[in-house]
Every structure is written in structure tokens, then in C-alpha cells.
Amino acid sequence: MSVARPLPHDAAALHVAGQARYVDDIPTPTGTLHLAFGLSDVAHARITAMDLTAVRQAAGVVAVLTCDDLPGANDVSPSVHDEPLLAQGEVFYLGQPLFLVVATSHLAARKAARLGRISYDERPAILSIDQAIAADSRFEEGPRIYSKGEPERALKAADHRIEGQIEIGGQEHFYLEGQAALALPQENDDMIVNCSTQHPTEIQHKVAEALNLPMNAVRVETRRMGGGFGGKESQGNALAVATAVAARLTGHACKMRYDRDDDMMITGKRHDFRIAYRAGFDDEGRIEGIEFTQWARCGWAQDLSLPVADRAMLHADNAYHLKDVRIVSHRLKTHTQSATAFRGFGGPQGMLGMERVIDHIAHELGRDPLNVRRVNYYRAAAADAGASGGSISAKKNDRAPQLTPYHMPVEDFILHEMTEALAERADYGARRHAVAEWNAHNRVLKKGIALTPVKFGISFTLTHLNQAGALVHVYQDGSVHMNHGGTEMGQGLFQKVAQVAAARFAVDPALVKITATDTAKVPNTSATAASSGSDLNGMAVKAACDTIRDRMAAFLAQEHQVEAADVVFADGEVRVGGAVYTFQEAAKRAYEGRVSLSATGFYKTPKVAWDRIRGVGRPFFYFAYGVAVSEVVLDRMTGENRILRCDILHDAGASLNQAIDIGQIEGGYVQGAGWLTTEELVWDDKGRLRTHAPSTYKIPAASDRPGIFNVALWDGENREETIYRSKAVGEPPFMHGISAFLALSDAVAACGAGYPDLQAPATAQSVLQAIRRVEGDG
Amino acid sequence: MTKINMTVNGRAVSAEAEDRTLLVEFLRSGLNLTGTHVGCDTSQCGACLVHVNGEAVKSCTMLAAEAEGAEVTTIEGMANADGSLSTIQAAFQEHHGLQCGFCTPGMVMSAAALLKDNPKPSEAEVRDYLEGNICRCTGYHNIVKAIMAASGQLDAIAAE
Numbered sequence: 001m002s003v004a005r006p007l008p009h010d011a012a013a014l015h016v017a018g019q020a021r022y023v024d025d026i027p028t029p030t031g032t033l034h035l036a037f038g039l040s041d042v043a044h045a046r047i048t049a050m051d052l053t054a055v056r057q058a059a060g061v062v063a064v065l066t067c068d069d070l071p072g073a074n075d076v077s078p079s080v081h082d083e084p085l086l087a088q089g090e091v092f093y094l095g096q097p098l099f100l101v102v103a104t105s106h107l108a109a110r111k112a113a114r115l116g117r118i119s120y121d122e123r124p125a126i127l128s129i130d131q132a133i134a135a136d137s138r139f140e141e142g143p144r145i146y147s148k149g150e151p152e153r154a155l156k157a158a159d160h161r162i163e164g165q166i167e168i169g170g171q172e173h174f175y176l177e178g179q180a181a182l183a184l185p186q187e188n189d190d191m192i193v194n195c196s197t198q199h200p201t202e203i204q205h206k207v208a209e210a211l212n213l214p215m216n217a218v219r220v221e222t223r224r225m226g227g228g229f230g231g232k233e234s235q236g237n238a239l240a241v242a243t244a245v246a247a248r249l250t251g252h253a254c255k256m257r258y259d260r261d262d263d264m265m266i267t268g269k270r271h272d273f274r275i276a277y278r279a280g281f282d283d284e285g286r287i288e289g290i291e292f293t294q295w296a297r298c299g300w301a302q303d304l305s306l307p308v309a310d311r312a313m314l315h316a317d318n319a320y321h322l323k324d325v326r327i328v329s330h331r332l333k334t335h336t337q338s339a340t341a342f343r344g345f346g347g348p349q350g351m352l353g354m355e356r357v358i359d360h361i362a363h364e365l366g367r368d369p370l371n372v373r374r375v376n377y378y379r380a381a382a383a384d385a386g387a388s389g390g391s392i393s394a395k396k397n398d399r400a401p402q403l404t405p406y407h408m409p410v411e412d413f414i415l416h417e418m419t420e421a422l423a424e425r426a427d428y429g430a431r432r433h434a435v436a437e438w439n440a441h442n443r444v445l446k447k448g449i450a451l452t453p454v455k456f457g458i459s460f461t462l463t464h465l466n467q468a469g470a471l472v473h474v475y476q477d478g479s480v481h482m483n484h485g486g487t488e489m490g491q492g493l494f495q496k497v498a499q500v501a502a503a504r505f506a507v508d509p510a511l512v513k514i515t516a517t518d519t520a521k522v523p524n525t526s527a528t529a530a531s532s533g534s535d536l537n538g539m540a541v542k543a544a545c546d547t548i549r550d551r552m553a554a555f556l557a558q559e560h561q562v563e564a565a566d567v568v569f570a571d572g573e574v575r576v577g578g579a580v581y582t583f584q585e586a587a588k589r590a591y592e593g594r595v596s597l598s599a600t601g602f603y604k605t606p607k608v609a610w611d612r613i614r615g616v617g618r619p620f621f622y623f624a625y626g627v628a629v630s631e632v633v634l635d636r637m638t639g640e641n642r643i644l645r646c647d648i649l650h651d652a653g654a655s656l657n658q659a660i661d662i663g664q665i666e667g668g669y670v671q672g673a674g675w676l677t678t679e680e681l682v683w684d685d686k687g688r689l690r691t692h693a694p695s696t697y698k699i700p701a702a703s704d705r706p707g708i709f710n711v712a713l714w715d716g717e718n719r720e721e722t723i724y725r726s727k728a729v730g731e732p733p734f735m736h737g738i739s740a741f742l743a744l745s746d747a748v749a750a751c752g753a754g755y756p757d758l759q760a761p762a763t764a765q766s767v768l769q770a771i772r773r774v775e776g777d778g
Numbered sequence: 779m780t781k782i783n784m785t786v787n788g789r790a791v792s793a794e795a796e797d798r799t800l801l802v803e804f805l806r807s808g809l810n811l812t813g814t815h816v817g818c819d820t821s822q823c824g825a826c827l828v829h830v831n832g833e834a835v836k837s838c839t840m841l842a843a844e845a846e847g848a849e850v851t852t853i854e855g856m857a858n859a860d861g862s863l864s865t866i867q868a869a870f871q872e873h874h875g876l877q878c879g880f881c882t883p884g885m886v887m888s889a890a891a892l893l894k895d896n897p898k899p900s901e902a903e904v905r906d907y908l909e910g911n912i913c914r915c916t917g918y919h920n921i922v923k924a925i926m927a928a929s930g931q932l933d934a935i936a937a938e
């Protein structure tokens with residue numbers, strides 16, 4: 001069967017030959033024009049005048065547009081219409097697009113965009129979390145609060161208590177292909193847009209609004225992205241709308257790609273957070289009562305910040321049963337880029353808050369953090385779970401699933417076994433001793449080790465997004481054309497889903513043509529996000545294939561006077577009665593028998609329903625799990641550090657493609673470790689992002705990756721009925737990077753007696769500060 | 779506008795370009811060789827890496843005019859004469875040395891330059907050499923593995 005095989009990425013042969021096309025590589029019609037935005041120089045101001053004379057006179061400039069020139073809605077927000085394409089009287093962050101230059105070349109457009117003379121009446125800017133708290137600048141009327149049990153009482157009653165706070169920095173996506181879009185005007189005012197986006201339907205929707213057209217007049221196509229990571233869920237809207245509007249006004253094809261600097265200045269990043277905690281616990285570190293307060297810096301527009309902050313709350317427990325818990329979330333509005341989706345979508349920040357508490361408790365009690373983790377883990381999934389109507393054991397209550405802070409039973413918890421397996425495989429116990437031994441004998445270089453778990457909820461928390469469609473054709477020569485609503489950004493979705501289609505027809509995956517995501521083929525799609533791509537689209541494609549297969553079976557069964565159920569699709573053949581056809585022959589017979597060989601498929605995730613305001617219910621279909629051990633070394637004099645070794649055991653259910661899944665885990669870990677170590681975003685006191693190029697923003701390089709790096713898949717099936725019992729794998733491994741951060745905390749702790757109180761990212765400077773802290777206390 | 783002549787992937791080409799045209803623009807827009815990518819515009823990511831007279835060069839940092847008369851090889855010129863994938867290309871495919879693929883042409887060109895000078899690099903040498911090539915997707919593990927495999931040293935990889 002074609003699933004569960006480690007086949008290469010579908011376009012690998014094209015990529016290595018430089019033949020795979022991204023938006024900027026698509027041949028354009030002659031006369032194609034190029035766009036660039038003129039950007040705001042200040043973080044918050046009223047615009048008193050815009051003198052664009054020099055811009056208009058610059059070489060190659062064809063047109064210059066301001067908000068007054070737009071034919072339709074001036075809005076590129078994916079949520080609440082609060083994000084003008086071009087500023088309307090007021091600017092809200094440094095880097096905000098003010099006007100749009102249309103020119104004969106990319107360079108001409110960019111050069112001209114610098115020539116605008118803008119007069120501002122500056123206003124006080126709210127940039128930091130502290131400033132936003134002081135000004136009570138927020139989205140929503142007040143904080144969201146989820147709670148369970150009696151946290152205050154439990155906190156008071158506990159034998160031990162700690163409190164603390166962690167600052168968690170944001171992260172630049174740095175998808176290697178910057179944002180890009182190309183609009184091609186059609187007859188009758190229709191528009192085709194090629195866009196590097198995770199969400200073609202949203203692009204279609206925003207372009208239609210901007211052009212005053214119904215959605216059926218706009219077609220959006222996305223073959224692939226050069227990386228997305230959440231940064232192309234909503235941040236491509238501005239480029240797509242800009243190109244479509246300019247194409248409408250000029251009658252020419254229009255293309256826009258952000259230069260890397262512009263990309264970093266304009267687009268949103270991962271939300272930075274501050275998380276404060278108070279926890280009460282017993283002698284073993286078992287948490288009795290806990291309270292988290294999360295502050296998310298959301299930037300100037302709402303974008304996706306509410307569901308991001310929700311997901312941070314939903315992962316505040318990570319893998320631990322919190323009986324009495326309260327989580328408070330503030331969504332702060334600031335005059336900075338509008339923070340947006342980024343792999344994990346708030347989950348990583350919430351989870352780091354929890355892991356920090358465990359680390360702190362362990363330090364307080366002088367225990368191995370792994371033991372503290374284990375005593376707090378959720379109860380294991382009952383071995384007979386899933387079997388309904390089985391005998392009710394006397395000890396039923398001991399085995400009932402425990403509830404998350406949002407009252408969802410955790411029915412599939414497998415971290416006890418996974419932790420055991422990884423601790424053994426990675427030799428955790430012995431290495432922990434060896435690290436202690438090393439630290440006892442080395443004054444300058446200190447080592448640290450940490451094993452951290454991940455429990456990540458799978459489903460869109462906006463429940464209606466959990467749906468997908470597919471369109472499959474079988475041609476009379478037996479070749480298969482497959483289309484679905486998911487987009488390919490390197491995660492291997494197309495390959496996985498093609499393997500599903502091939503498995504349904506029992507043919508070689510080479511017979512399945514993978515085609516670009518296209519809003520004209522599959523409508524009303526959700527973003528490829530929340531790790532849901534293969535879960536949703538795999539199921540939709542399966543449904544479409546099964547419809548066609550059933551029609552073929554019914555027809556052949558009738559021809560051969562057998563039951564349709566006796567028609568067998570296997571090994572590229574169709575067996576019916578005594579006859580054996582190749583799949584190609586069977587398709588041809590069915591066609592000649594006037595059988596429809598085209599079908600749509602649809603899927604919606606079962607079981608999910610919750611109340612996001614109260615924080616009660618089942619937002620997730622299931623959880624994906626994983627464990628990671630990182631070992632690090634740091635230089636006590638400089639704070640410099642590196643990861644020596646990493647071992648990961650990750651749960652991808654029954655993997656659809658092991659090679660692709662392992663690739664996601666390796667890449668996720670390195671990106672997650674980058675977030676928490678070297679990747680630091682710095683804004684100055686005017687609100688200007690100072691780290692807007694890879695020269696100042698340090699992305700992990702080949703030599704940064706751990707010297708020893710072992711990644712394995714947990715051998716198990718999803719207990720829920722997902723596509724071939726696989727599990728989503730895009731986001732969860734990102735959070736294995738937390739093990740690197742806590743290993744650093746462990747190494748810092750070896751420098752003195754105090755608690756490191758390490759802040760993220762743990763740059764050399766942040767590590768050095770932590771070292772001074774523990775030395776001071778020591 | 780000046781006429782610029784060079785040999786690209788073994789073929790003599792000549793095209794008009796402004797003096798300030800970057801080599802990457804000349805290749806992409808002028809010659810339609812879009813396999814050479816622009817990732818950072820500022821000589822830091824390596825997505826635009828090509829060979830000029832056999833040396834690895836980030837084509838976003840070189841003017842097309844500077845390559846006047848040079849032998850330039852891009853990713854499109856890396857396949858074997860019969861069109862089949864070269865050893866390095868095939869190794870990237872087979873060992874999953876790519877995800878989104880945007881860094882891949884630069885990585886392949888970088889790997890080729892390394893292996894030309896150092897046919898049996900150690901894993902550490904590969905990692906050091908790739909310092910100027912950013913990949914945001916893979917975590918580099920499979921890229922390094924592919925290069926070690928292409929140099930016939932798959933068994934020398936530290937951890938599997």
C-alpha cells in the first residue's frame with residue numbers, strides 16, 4: 001500500500017533541478033508592473049500631509065495609489081476589518097504601508113517608495129507590554145479567564161509555594177521565500193491571483209471585497225510556498241489585494257514581492273508573551289493549585305491574536321493534570337507589527353509557561369525535574385479505552401480520564417510510556433549523573449540536561465474551520481488528478497495526500513497528479529494551519545476517491561454479475577469475478593460504460609465543540625505527543641552556549657510517511673530551539689524594529705544543530721479515527737525546542753545556588769544575566 | 779544599457795542590461811533561469827548561489843557586468859548531460875534534503891563547490907561550509923546527510 005511509506009517529497013526532483021516554480025518564477029505577460037509600499041517612519045501619528053510628487057516623478061513609476069484611490073474596501077484584516085491596506089489618516093506602527101507605488105520594475109518601485117514626504121502629528125506610542133498594561137490598551141473588553149476547581153484555596157493550603165515570571169520573546173518567520181503575489185486581470189473584470197499563501201480562500205475573499213466583486217469572479221491559485229510557518233496565513237493579504245487593485249486600475253498584470261527588509265518591517269511575527277505564575281505543591285512537587293497570568297503583545301490590529309491567545313491558555317497545562325487552576329489572559333494592543341500565526345499558534349508560549357513552573361518547583365525542592373514532571377502527568381489512557389460497552393471495573397473512577405483546565409477529558413495520554421522509552425533510549429539517568437559530575441569538576445564550562453514533554457491539541461479552535469473539500473478525477477487512461485483545499489509549504493502535505501489517493505485506488509502514487517490549490521476547484525477552504533492539513537484534506541480526498549471507486553465497483557460488479565463488495569482493488573489491478581483488469585483498463589471500461597469518474601469529497605472533524613469565552617468543552621479532536629531530551633554546554637564567562645545532543649521520540653500516530661514526519665520533527669526542533677536561544681527581536685524606543693535582516697536576527701545555521709541528533713517515531717496508532725490513524729505533525733515538534741531552553745536553565749543552575757529565572761530567548765546575554773543572578777544568590 | 783556576454787550553463791548568452799543589474803536579476807529576468815532564488819537580497823541566505831568561473835558566488839552580490847566573459851553555472855546546469863540528476867541532486871532527493879525547496883538550489887550549488895575542492899569532507903567541514911546557506915525548514919540534518927551521501931560517506935554521519 002502506498003501509505004506508511006517514506007517516499008520523497010512529490011516535487012523533490014523539480015526542486016533539486018531548479019525547476020519548481022514559486023510565485024516570483026511564474027512567467028509574466030509583457031507589460032507586467034511591479035509594486036512596492038511606501039512605509040510609515042513613525043509608530044503612532046496622525047498624517048497631516050503626504051507629498052508624493054517626487055514618487056510620481058521617479059523613473060519607471062506608472063502610478064501611485066493612496067487610500068483614496070481604492071475601488072473597494074480598504075481592508076486586509078482576516079478577522080475584524082481593522083487593518084487598512086493603506087493608512088487612512090492615522091498610522092499605528094512603524095512600517096505600516098501608506099501608499100502604493102506601481103512601476104515598471106521591482107527596483108524602480110522600491111526606489112520610488114522611499115521618496116514620499118510625509119508630515120506627521122506624532123502621538124504617544126505604546127510599544128512594550130508594560131506600556132500597554134499601564135494604558136490598559138487591549139483587545140476585548142477585559143481578560144479571558146478559564147478556571148477549574150478552587151485554585152486560591154488550593155494555593156493557600158499547599159505546603160510549598162513559588163511565584164515567578166517569564167518573558168518570552170517573539171519570532172520572525174523567515175520563510176525563505178518572502179511574501180509574493182501576482183495578479184492577472186481577466187475579461188469582464190475577473191481576476192486571477194497567484195499567491196504565496198496558506199489561505200487561498202481568504203485571499204479570494206479579500207480581493208473580491210477590494211474589487212467590489214463576488215467571490216466567483218476571483219480565482220486564487222497556489223502551487224507551493226517557500227515556507228510559511230503561519231506567516232502566510234494572513235500576512236499575504238496585503239500583497240494580493242495590492243496587486244489585484246493595481247491590476248484593475250492599470251489593466252496590466254501586477255506583481256509584488258517584499259524585499260526581505262520590508263518583509264520583516266511590515267509583517268507580523270510570533271506573539272511575545274509575559275507569563276506570571278503562582279503555584280502551590282507538595283513535597284514531591286505535585287501541583288495542588290496554580291494560577292497563570294498571560295500577557296500577549298498583539299500589535300496594532302487584531303489579526304489572529306484572539307485564537308492565538310486562546311491556544312496559549314489551552315496549552316497552559318501542557319502534559320500535567322492541574323486540579324485547581326486559573327488562567328488569565330490579556331491581549332494587549334500596541335503600536336507594533338500585528339503579531340500573527342506562527343507554528344504552534346500560542347501553544348508554545350503557554351506550554352513554556354507551564355514547563356517553567358515545573359523547572360522552578362524542581363529547583364525549589366532540589367529534585368530531578370523529570371520526577372516532578374512524572375508525578376504531575378495526566379493519568380494514562382485506559383488500556384481498553386475505545387472499546388465501548390466493555391465491563392465496568394470496580395476501580396472505574398481511578399481510571400476515568402482527568403480533565404484539562406478547560407474541562408476536556410484527556411483520553412489518549414501516552415506520555416508515561418513515551419517518557420520511559422525515551423529516558424531509556426537516551427540514557428537520561430546516567431547522563432544526568434555525568435552532567436553533575438562534569439559540573440563538579442569544571443568551573444568555566446557548565447552542562448545542563450532537560451527532558452520535556454509535549455501534549456498538543458489538534459483541531460482549529462474556531463470549530464467551523466474544521467472542514468475540508470477535495471476534487472478527484474480519474475481519466476479514461478487511468479491517470480488520477482487530485483485537488484484539495486490544503487496548500488503545500490514544504491511540509492509534504494501533497495505527497496502524503498497523494499499517497500492516500502493512491503492507496504484508495506491501489507495504484508502507484510506516480511499515477512496521481514498533484515495539482516495546485518485552486519479556489520475554482522475546491523471552494524470555501526480553511527487555511528492550511530493548526531497542523532490540520534493532512535487530517536482534513538486526507539479524509540476529504542479519501543471520500544472523493546471512495547466515491548469513484550464505489551461507482552467503478554458497482555459498474556464492474558453488474559457487468560460480471562457479482563456483488564460490488566467482491567470487486568477488489570489491489571496492486572494496481574481490479575479483480576472482479578474471474579477477471580483481472582489493470583486499473584487503467586477498469587477506468588476505460590467504466591468510462592465506456594458511462595460511469596462518472598469525477599467526484600468531490602468532504603470531511604468535517606467529529607466530536608469538537610466548545611465555548612471559547614468560558615473555556616469549557618472539547619476544542620480538540622485528539623492530542624499529539626512527544627518527548628525530547630537536550631543536553632547543552634555553556635561558558636560561564638560569556639554566556640555563550642551550544643546544544644550538544646538531542647534525542648526525540650515523537651508521536652505521529654500511524655505515520656503516513658515516516659521520512660516526511662521525521663523531517664518535520666527535525667526542522668521543528670531546530671526552529672523551536674532557535675526561538676528560545678538565538679532569535680531575538682529588538683525594537684528601539686521609537687518602535688523601529690532593529691533586527692530586520694539575517695545579519696542582526698540570528699537564525700540557526702547548519703553548524704548550530706546539535707552534534708548528536710536522534711529522532712524516532714513512537715510506534716502507535718491514533719485512537720481516534722483519523723486518516724489511516726495518523727496524527728498531525730506540523731506544529732507539535734516545534735515545542736521540543738523547550739528542552740534546549742530548560743537544559744540551559746539547568747546548566748545555569750550549576751553556577752550557583754539561586755534559581756536561574758532564565759528569560760527567553762536565552763541569548764548569550766540573557767544566559768549571562770541568569771548566571772550572575774544565581775551567583776549572586778549563591 | 780550595456781550588452782553583457784557570458785557563458786551560462788555551457789551556452790553563450792548575451793543580453794542588454796543596465797550597469798547596476800545584479801547577476802541574479804540578469805539570470806532570473808534576463809535569461810529566465812528562475813531556479814536561482816532570492817531569499818534575503820543581502821548576501822546572507824545563499825539561495826542565490828551560483829558558480830562563476832568555478833567559484834561559489836552569491837549572485838545577489840555581484841553585478842552582471844562583473845561576470846562579463848565568465849563561465850557561469852546555475853542550478854539548471856547541474857544535471858548530467860543526458861538530463862538525469864547529478865549525484866548531488868539525486869542525494870538531496872533520496873535523503874529528503876529539502877522541504878519547501880526554496881533553499882535547495884543554493885544548497886546544491888554550495889555542496890558542489892565544496893565537493894569539488896574537498897571530495898571527502900568531514901561532517902563538521904560540511905556544516906562549516908554551509909554557514910552561508912540558511913534553511914528554515916529542515917534543521918539541516920538531511921541536507922548534511924545528502925552531502926555526505928553524495929561524497930560516498932553516508933556511514934560517516936554521526937547519528938542516525
Ligand code: FES
Pocket residue numbers: 815816817818819820821822823824825826827836837838839
Ligand atoms: S539572496 Fe543572495 S544571499 Fe540571500
Ligand code: FES
Pocket residue numbers: 176226227490875876877878879880881882912913914915916
Ligand atoms: S527547505 Fe525550506 S528553506 Fe530549506
